[in-house]
Amino acid sequence: MRIAFVGPPMSGKSTLFRAVTGLPASHQHVGEQLAVVKVPDPRLDWLHTLHPTARKVEATIDCIDVPGFSHETVAQQNEFRKSLPTLRKCDALVAVVRAFESPSVPPYRNRVDARADLEELAAELAFCDLEQVVNRVERLEKSLKKPTKTHEQEKRELDLMQRLQAALENNQPVASAVHSDDEWKLLGGFQFLTRMPLIVVINVGDDQAAAPTPFAYEHARTTISLCAETEEQIAQLEPADRKAFLDDLGVAEPAHDRLVKACYESVGLISFLTIGDDEVRAWPIRRGVDAVEAAGKVHTDIARGFIRAETVSYNDLKAAGDMKAAKAAGKIRLEGKTYIVQDGDIINFRFNV
Ligand SMILES: Nc1nc2c(ncn2[C@@H]2O[C@H](COP(=O)(O)OP(=O)(O)O)[C@@H](O)[C@H]2O)c(=O)[nH]1
Numbered sequence: 001m002r003i004a005f006v007g008p009p010m011s012g013k014s015t016l017f018r019a020v021t022g023l024p025a026s027h028q029h030v031g032e033q034l035a036v037v038k039v040p041d042p043r044l045d046w047l048h049t050l051h052p053t054a055r056k057v058e059a060t061i062d063c064i065d066v067p068g069f070s071h072e073t074v075a076q077q078n079e080f081r082k083s084l085p086t087l088r089k090c091d092a093l094v095a096v097v098r099a100f101e102s103p104s105v106p107p108y109r110n111r112v113d114a115r116a117d118l119e120e121l122a123a124e125l126a127f128c129d130l131e132q133v134v135n136r137v138e139r140l141e142k143s144l145k146k147p148t149k150t151h152e153q154e155k156r157e158l159d160l161m162q163r164l165q166a167a168l169e170n171n172q173p174v175a176s177a178v179h180s181d182d183e184w185k186l187l188g189g190f191q192f193l194t195r196m197p198l199i200v201v202i203n204v205g206d207d208q209a210a211a212p213t214p215f216a217y218e219h220a221r222t223t224i225s226l227c228a229e230t231e232e233q234i235a236q237l238e239p240a241d242r243k244a245f246l247d248d249l250g251v252a253e254p255a256h257d258r259l260v261k262a263c264y265e266s267v268g269l270i271s272f273l274t275i276g277d278d279e280v281r282a283w284p285i286r287r288g289v290d291a292v293e294a295a296g297k298v299h300t301d302i303a304r305g306f307i308r309a310e311t312v313s314y315n316d317l318k319a320a321g322d323m324k325a326a327k328a329a330g331k332i333r334l335e336g337k338t339y340i341v342q343d344g345d346i347i348n349f350r351f352n353v
């Protein structure tokens with residue numbers, strides 16, 4: 001999974017980026033920056049105790065910090081737009097907006113207004129989608145003037161594109177104008193920003209870190225609030241020391257864990273696990289994926305030669321104690337190709353190529 005931090009300048013995007021990636025405050029960058037974040041999974045930790053010499057491989061999330069979007073200068077606007085191709089390749093966007101007051105850090109547009117910033121960001125994302133749609137509309141109109149074999153299909157697409165255009169001009173996400181799976185298929189080649197799951201992070205002052213989230217943004221899958229600056233400092237501590245500081249702050253989980261969870265949920269991801277003497281590993285997949293597709297994540301050969309998925313749920317394995325006991329208790333199921341993989345399934349794929 002890949003996510004990017006978007007929002008106005010001075011909202012704390014880079015601070016949050018360091019808080020979740022563990023990079024030190026001294027780490028500064030210009031332009032885009034990517035870092036890989038491990039997905040904490042206590043199930044994996046326990047499975048590792050069964051195979052202590054195996055490599056433990058957590059699921060990971062690619063986090064990208066991009067320049068802030070800004071309408072204050074054309075240069076800043078262009079800087080943000082350069083990152084659009086990167087944003088379009090993401091699975092979700094994390095909007096970071098500012099609610100903290102700080103006399104030494106001038107806020108975007110000289111006012112601290114998280115909701116207004118979100119609305120401006122949403123409008124910017126809609127505008128970027130609109131540009132793509134308008135381009136396509138122009139090309140289709142041109143093409144439709146000539147007789148082509150694909151005339152009917154192009155007419156349908158033009159009709160849909162014009163609907164998208166109207167929606168985006170009204171600041172509505174593309175999804176509001178798409179009415180069927182067939183229409184989504186027509187749009188297969190586009191990666192619309194307003195279609196991507198949005199996670200909102202309201203960056204509050206440390207005195208508000210434990211308070212309820214000030215508001216939930218209606219176009220976001222999840223809204224969380226945290227204090228990026230304090231989280232950045234806590235992330236620099238030894239893991240054993242972090243809890244005391246979080247307790248002090250009144251916060252149950254560090255920003256890293258909260259954000260990872262929010263991303264997993266917003267994108268609809270679950271993890272299945274594989275265990276063996278050389279590797280114990282968590283694999284992220286979308287909820288609803290069948291056993292063959294899951295097998296393909298591990299290796300295309302395993303999907304091609306799929307025979308059965310020997311599956312045990314984490315809770316059953318944990319209760320039994322180990323694989324042998326789970327087998328004796330009849331907890332290992334032989335699942336076929338169409339089995340829908342569940343979160344925490346431990347799978348041994350049988351295959352033949
Ligand atoms: N007081 C306070 N300052 C913060 C917080 N988060 C970020 N800052 C400060 O705000 C400034 C801009 O932060 P930065 O992460 O670079 O913002 P970006 O432009 O969105 O990447 C820096 O001086 C940070 O130290 C916060 O939660 N509280």
Ligand SMILES: [Mg+2]
Pocket residue numbers: 013014015066067068
């Ligand atoms: Mg920054």
